[in-house]
Amino acid sequence: MNDHSKMWQTALIEIESAVSQANFSTWFKDIRILREDEGTIYLGVPNSFTHEWLQKKFHSSILRILRQMNEHVRALEYVIVREDGKSGQNTRKEQSQAPTIAMPLQDFYINKEDNLNPRYTFESLVVGPFNELAHAASQMVVKSPGQVYNPLFIYGQTGRGKTHIIQAVGNEIKKLHPDKKIFYLTSERFGSELFSAIQEGKVQAFKDKYRKYDVIIMDDIQFFANKEKFQEELFHFFNTFYDTARQLVFSGDKHPNTIPGLEDRLRGRFSMGMIVDIPEPDQESRVMIVRSKCRPHKITLSDEVVECIATSINDNIREIEGIINIIACQIQLKNKELNLNEIRNILKNNLKPKKMVSVKDVVKIVSEFYNIDEESIYNKTRRKEVVRPRQVVMYILREDFGISFPSIGEKLGGRDHTTVIHSYEKMREEIKTNQLLSQEITQVRTML
Amino acid sequence: MKIELGFKKIKEVIVLLEKVANKHQTLPVLSCILFDVVKNGVILRATNLDIGVEIFVPAKSDVIGTFAVPAKTLSLFISQTQDQNQSVVIEFISGNLHIKTNKSKGVIKTVPVEDFPSIPKLKDCQEYQISPEDFTQGLTAVFYSASISNVKPELSSVYIYKDNENLTFVATDSFRLSEKKIKTPTTNKLNDILIPFKNIPDIIRVLGYLTSSMKVCANKNLISFENNGIYIVSRIIDGVFPDYRQIIPKSFTTEVVALKQDILNALKISNIFSDKFNQVHMKIEPRTKLLEIQTKNSDIGENQTHIDAALTGEAMEINFNYKYLIDGFQSINTDSVTLQFNGLNKPVVIKPVSGEQNFLYLVMPMNR
Numbered sequence: 064m065n066d067h068s069k070m071w072q073t074a075l076i077e078i079e080s081a082v083s084q085a086n087f088s089t090w091f092k093d094i095r096i097l098r099e100d101e102g103t104i105y106l107g108v109p110n111s112f113t114h115e116w117l118q119k120k121f122h123s124s125i126l127r128i129l130r131q132m133n134e135h136v137r138a139l140e141y142v143i144v145r146e147d148g149k150s151g152q153n154t155r156k157e158q159s160q161a162p163t164i165a166m167p168l169q170d171f172y173i174n175k176e177d178n179l180n181p182r183y184t185f186e187s188l189v190v191g192p193f194n195e196l197a198h199a200a201s202q203m204v205v206k207s208p209g210q211v212y213n214p215l216f217i218y219g220q221t222g223r224g225k226t227h228i229i230q231a232v233g234n235e236i237k238k239l240h241p242d243k244k245i246f247y248l249t250s251e252r253f254g255s256e257l258f259s260a261i262q263e264g265k266v267q268a269f270k271d272k273y274r275k276y277d278v279i280i281m282d283d284i285q286f287f288a289n290k291e292k293f294q295e296e297l298f299h300f301f302n303t304f305y306d307t308a309r310q311l312v313f314s315g316d317k318h319p320n321t322i323p324g325l326e327d328r329l330r331g332r333f334s335m336g337m338i339v340d341i342p343e344p345d346q347e348s349r350v351m352i353v354r355s356k357c358r359p360h361k362i363t364l365s366d367e368v369v370e371c372i373a374t375s376i377n378d379n380i381r382e383i384e385g386i387i388n389i390i391a392c393q394i395q396l397k398n399k400e401l402n403l404n405e406i407r408n409i410l411k412n413n414l415k416p417k418k419m420v421s422v423k424d425v426v427k428i429v430s431e432f433y434n435i436d437e438e439s440i441y442n443k444t445r446r447k448e449v450v451r452p453r454q455v456v457m458y459i460l461r462e463d464f465g466i467s468f469p470s471i472g473e474k475l476g477g478r479d480h481t482t483v484i485h486s487y488e489k490m491r492e493e494i495k496t497n498q499l500l501s502q503e504i505t506q507v508r509t510m511l
Numbered sequence: 512m513k514i515e516l517g518f519k520k521i522k523e524v525i526v527l528l529e530k531v532a533n534k535h536q537t538l539p540v541l542s543c544i545l546f547d548v549v550k551n552g553v554i555l556r557a558t559n560l561d562i563g564v565e566i567f568v569p570a571k572s573d574v575i576g577t578f579a580v581p582a583k584t585l586s587l588f589i590s591q592t593q594d595q596n597q598s599v600v601i602e603f604i605s606g607n608l609h610i611k612t613n614k615s616k617g618v619i620k621t622v623p624v625e626d627f628p629s630i631p632k633l634k635d636c637q638e639y640q641i642s643p644e645d646f647t648q649g650l651t652a653v654f655y656s657a658s659i660s661n662v663k664p665e666l667s668s669v670y671i672y673k674d675n676e677n678l679t680f681v682a683t684d685s686f687r688l689s690e691k692k693i694k695t696p697t698t699n700k701l702n703d704i705l706i707p708f709k710n711i712p713d714i715i716r717v718l719g720y721l722t723s724s725m726k727v728c729a730n731k732n733l734i735s736f737e738n739n740g741i742y743i744v745s746r747i748i749d750g751v752f753p754d755y756r757q758i759i760p761k762s763f764t765t766e767v768v769a770l771k772q773d774i775l776n777a778l779k780i781s782n783i784f785s786d787k788f789n790q791v792h793m794k795i796e797p798r799t800k801l802l803e804i805q806t807k808n809s810d811i812g813e814n815q816t817h818i819d820a821a822l823t824g825e826a827m828e829i830n831f832n833y834k835y836l837i838d839g840f841q842s843i844n845t846d847s848v849t850l851q852f853n854g855l856n857k858p859v860v861i862k863p864v865s866g867e868q869n870f871l872y873l874v875m876p877m878n879r
Contacts, residue, residue, distance in 0.1 A: 086626060089538040089560075110746050111732045112560045116628040143732050143749070162788050162877045163832050164856060165685045168666075171753035175703075181751070392878055 067096040070132060077128045082121070090116060097144070102137035104129055107144040114141045162396060177237065178247045179280075183230035189355050191348025194224060197339045201228055204310060205235045208243060208278055212337035214301075214311035216284075218318055219341030222379035225314040226282055228341075232312055233280050243277040250286040254293045261292075273300065277309050284315040289324030301332050311336075344380065349373035356384050360391035368406050375410045386413060422460060422474045428510050429456045432503070441476035455504060457483050458490035463508070512603040514553055514572040518612065521599060522589050524555055524566050527720070529586035531564050531713055532557035540626045543579035546601075548572050556630055557582060562710045563630035564717055567740030578603050579622045585610075588617050631744055633735050636728040639701060641678070643721040643738070645693045649680035650711050652691035652842040652870060657708035658684035665750040668705040677869075681755060682708065685875075687835045688755060689842060692869040704729055705748035717743045759873060760860060763851035765795055765827050767802055768864060769820035771840055771848045774804075777816035778837050781806040784814050790877055791833045795852070797822035806833075827852060830877040831859070839872030 071094075079087050090113055097105040106125075108114050117125070122139060129136045173180050190198045197219075203211050215232070217225050233245045253273075260269035273279065279300075287293050304311050318340070319325060319333040344352065350373045357364055364372075376382045389409055393401060401409075430437045433452040440453050456475065460466045461483070468487070472478040494501045525544065534542050545556040552569040585608075589599075592615055602609040608619045650669060658666040670681040677692040678701075706714070718725075718736060725738035735744040781791045784806040792805040802820045807813040829852065840848070845863035852859050861872040 083626070085538045089541075110560065111631045112558065112563070112628055112746075115631045119629055162790070163686045163835065164875045164878050166683070166688070166755075166758050166858070166875055168683070168685050168753040168755070168758070171755065171757050172751050173754050174751055396878065 067099065070129070071096045073132060074125070074128050077131075078121075078125065081124055081128075090121070097142055099136075102135050103140055104136055104138070105140050105142050108141050109144065111143060114143060117141060164392075177233060177245045179230050179233045179237070179245065181234060183227045184234050185231045187355075188224065188227055188231055189348065189352045191344060191351055193344040193348050194228070194341050197228055197341050200337050200339050201232045201312075204312065205232055205239060208236055208240065208310035209308040213305060213308070214313055214333060214336040216313045216315070216319060216333050216336060216338045217341060218315045218338070220316060220343075220378060222381035223341045223344070224380055225341060229280050229282060229312050229314050233278065236278055236310075244275065245278040245280070246273070246276045247280040247282070249282045250284050250293075253281060253297070254286060254290065257293060257296055274303055278312070279304065279310075280312040282314050284313045284319075285317060285322050287325065288322050291326070294326050294329055298326070298329055298332065301329075305332070305335070343378045346373060349377065349383070352380055352383055353387065356387040357391075360387065362391050362394055364390070364406075365400075367403055368401075371403060371406055372410065386410065389413060422466070422471075425459055425464075425511065426456055426475075429459070429507055432507050432510065443476065454486040454490050455507065457486045459504070459507065459511075461487050462491075463511075512548060512572070512574050512576045512578075514548055514570045514601050515598050516553065516568055516570040516601065518597060518599045520568055522592075523720075524568055525582070525586050525589050527716060528555055528557040528564060528566065529582040530716060531559055531562060532582035533559055534583075538626060540579055540622050540624070541628075542582055543622050543627065544582045544585060545577060545579045545624060545627050546603075547577045548575050550575065556627070558628060558630055560628070561707070562713050562743065562745045564713075564744075565630055565742040566720075576603065577624050577627075578608065579624045579627055580608050580619055581622065584619050588619070630742075631733060633728045633730055633733055633744070636730040636733075636735075637701065638726060638728050640724045641695055641727055642723070643718040643725050643736070645678070645695060646725075646727075646736075647715050647718045649678060649691050649693045650706075650715055653680045653682040653689040654708050654711040655682070655838055655841075656684060656687055656689040656872075657682040657711075660684075664707070664748045665705055665752050667709070668707050668748050668750075668752075669711060670703065670705055670752040672703040673701040681752070683755060686832070687838065687872065687874045688758065689839060689873075690755075690759075690871045691842065694869075702729065703752065704734055705750055705752060706734060706745060707748060710745045714743060714745060717741065758858070759871070760851070760853050760857065763824065763853050763860070765797070765822070765824035765852040765854075767795060767820050767822055767850040767852075768847060769802065769818050769850075770846060771843060772846070773818045773820075774848065775837065775840055777804040777818055778833055780814055780816055782833055784808050784812050785833055788877065789832045789834050790830050791836070792828065792830050794828045795822060796826045797824060798826065824852075825854070827854060829855060829859070831874055832877060835874045836861075839874065842870055842872065 075091060078091055093109045094113070095107050097107045099105070106117075108117065118141065126136070126139045129139070169182055170180070172182060185198075188198065197217050200212055200215060201217070204215050217228055219225055230247060233247050236243055237245055257269060260266050287297065301311065313333070315322060318338065319330050350369055353364070353369045353372050372383065372386060376386065386409065390401060390406065393405070393409065426440050427437055429452050430440055433448070435449055435452055439446075439449045440456060442449075453475065457471055460471050461468065468483045469480040472480045472483045490500075494504065528544050532542050532544055541559060547554040547556065550572070552567055553572065554565055554567050556563070556565050558564070588610065592612055600611045602611070603621070606621055608621050610617045610619070649671070654669050657669060661667060666684060668682070672679055676694055676696070678695045680691045680693070682689055714736070720741055721736070721738045723738070725736050728735045728737070729747065731749050732747060733744055734747050735742065778791065781804050782789075785791060786806075786808045790806065792807075794801065794803040794805065800822060802818045802822060803815055804818065805813070805815045839861050843861070843863045845865055847864040849862050849864050850859050851862075856876060856878070858873045858875050861874070862868065863870055
């Protein structure tokens with residue numbers, strides 16, 4: 064590459080002396096050598112006008128000059144290269160209109176041929192100790208698709224970057240192996256297309272459509288849980304792809320062995336390749352993620368603030384993204400940096416409560432809030448002023464902390480789990496209609 | 512070299528081409544109109560390297576040849592010439608252009624033609640027929656929503672795609688979006704096209720001279736329109752437009768139906784008092800049948816305007832940039848409009864009431 068730009072620089076000096084200044088600055092300014100292939104030099108030109116004119120007017124002189132420098136040059140071809148956006152212009156005008164919320168369009172840049180979002184690349188992926196295994200495995204797949212780790216199965220909870228990694232695999236394969244046909248889809252789409260194909264009696268067309276690809280990337284495989292027909296079709300797919308050494312990449316929120324209602328033979332197929340877990344990102348990685356999410360907003364946060372955000376959100380990268388968006392917006396509005404307290408406030412208002420609070424703490428806070436004796440929550444009493452807070456406790460424990468019904472019952476003075484279920488359901492219904500109750504619960508939540 | 516042309520026709524063409532041949536910094540010949548004299552007429556050409564136009568004008572000529580004339584001078588001269596005479600005689604004598612009408616005569620210095628670039632003709636492209644009025648209508652209805660910044664070329668463009676029997680035109684700068692569907696009988700498959708928005712005014716102007724059906728050709732880099740001796744070619748963007756349909760809400764929680772003129776009037780008043788962000792505040796209370804538009808500027812004053820409207824759904828208050836709201840109304844030609852909301856921080860969808868549902872305008876709210 065460097066040789067090429069040097070070669071072109073030297074050529075330019077010659078060209079400049081051969082043509083008029085006006086012509087030189089109009090036609091040769093934005094041109095570069097893209098590549099050289101068996102004596103053919105490929106010149107990148109900005110538009111068709113330049114292409115036509117160079118070909119017509121300067122073709123032989125450019126070729127002669129290049130041949131003087133390198134006798135192997137035989138021919139010259141022109142390629143129109145997409146100009147990248149020039150930043151810097153007009154940005155001021157847009158800023159004055161900044162308070163209007165922007166549409167999240169960047170999520171919807173989808174290439175129609177392969178359904179991939181070009182935004183997801185390995186370059187934009189933050190690699191830390193938590194996902195380095197998944198990253199390494201996917202790099203192997205990119206190098207030789209269909210040969211190693213087939214299928215690649217990446218699993219982890221929502222918001223850990225599964226989609227990013229598997230789409231990056233697709234985008235990278237596209238770059239390295241332009242002849243491979245790739246397709247990305249969610250398993251839901253696979254299912255609904257199969258469903259309508261069955262209804263319209265076009266199953267064969269459906270099969271043919273997908274079997275022509277070299278790489279299939281399927282997201283959120285857990286959608287197939289308990290769907291036998293889909294699983295069967297996927298199974299056949301699997302065999303076709305595997306036997307012809309074509310790559311399959313899957314993602315799911317659980318290990319295939321723990322996805323309920325998944326057929327054993329399908330499980331077996333998944334384990335033939337590589338199954339990688341993306342665990343919770345560690346503190347160090349979270350700091351990196353926060354910093355990388357700040358970059359597109361062109362904001363810089365102090366180390367203290369970054370640490371604070373990284374510590375408060377520990378399992379969901381999407382949540383980090385959301386918080387950064389809110390912070391960026393606030394900075395833009397107030398036109399000044401936010402201090403640590405303001406950041407803490409934003410975090411408090413926008414995050415789900417952490418799971419670290421113990422049952423005892425919840426009981427304590429609720430009983431304080433309703434001004435009753437802490438002990439009475441655990442007691443068998445059915446006095447009205449105790450029943451309501453007790454139900455609130457149960458509801459919060461279940462809704463916010465996901466504790467199982469039996470263990471809630473046990474911890475609150477050995478109650479039956481059916482009692483807890485009843486209270487939970489009752490509260491859930493009542494919140495929808497009872498404004499006062501829902502306010503009370505919101506207040507309790509902020510105190511936790 | 513001597514040519515005789517119809518005055519009215521040549522005046523029209525020169526004024527049109529002058530808009531394309533703007534001042535070019537490095538190559539002076541680009542601010543010229545090229546006269547290519549052929550057997551029974553003259554082809555006039557102008558280009559700014561982003562767009563190129565060729566127009567054939569029938570004329571009486573003695574010999575063939577080419578010369579380039581500075582567009583500005585020529586256009587000023589010819590448009591100021593108040594001549595009712597039917598024809599104009601142009602003569603090219605030793606580097607100068609002599610124009611003679613009944614009453615006036617001018618001599619304009621020409622520019623050497625060697626450097627005038629050729630205007631690309633499309634090879635291996637898809638071809639289809641469409642009515643120029645339809646195409647213009649589609650472009651006009653949406654192009655103001657395109658982004659003026661150069662950061663994302665695809666957003667500084669009008670996106671055109673075929674979907675069922677409609678040709679759909681879309682533009683967005685990510686703060687608002689407009690979409691216009693034009694019914695077209697074309698059955699040919701048509702690839703998606705992104706036309707840079709700064710070329711749109713020129714294209715609209717030229718298409719205005721086309722009649723009946725025109726031939727459209729597009730490849731990866733260029734799009735051309737051709738009919739009746741007029742040819743226009745524009746650069747197109749080789750890129751991907753975001754799948755904007757995912758942004759358009761499928762349902763709504765609050766709906767307002769009102770007269771377009773009432774809303775426009777209220778917005779115009781509110782402009783007097785809006786702040787530096789052009790913020791207008793909209794208050795909707797279906798229970799009390801209240802629709803109010805308010806603005807406030809601590810330096811100037813404030814105002815509230817009531818609008819009679821049919822309101823359904825949840826009460827809400829929301830802020831918009833008034834400029835964005837008002838822009839969309841120019842493309843609605845029905846008397847009433849509906850505004851559909853989905854609560855705070857969610858976009859409002861503005862559509863014409865009744866008539867064909869072929870226009871949609873979406874505006875994002877302000878963040879406070």
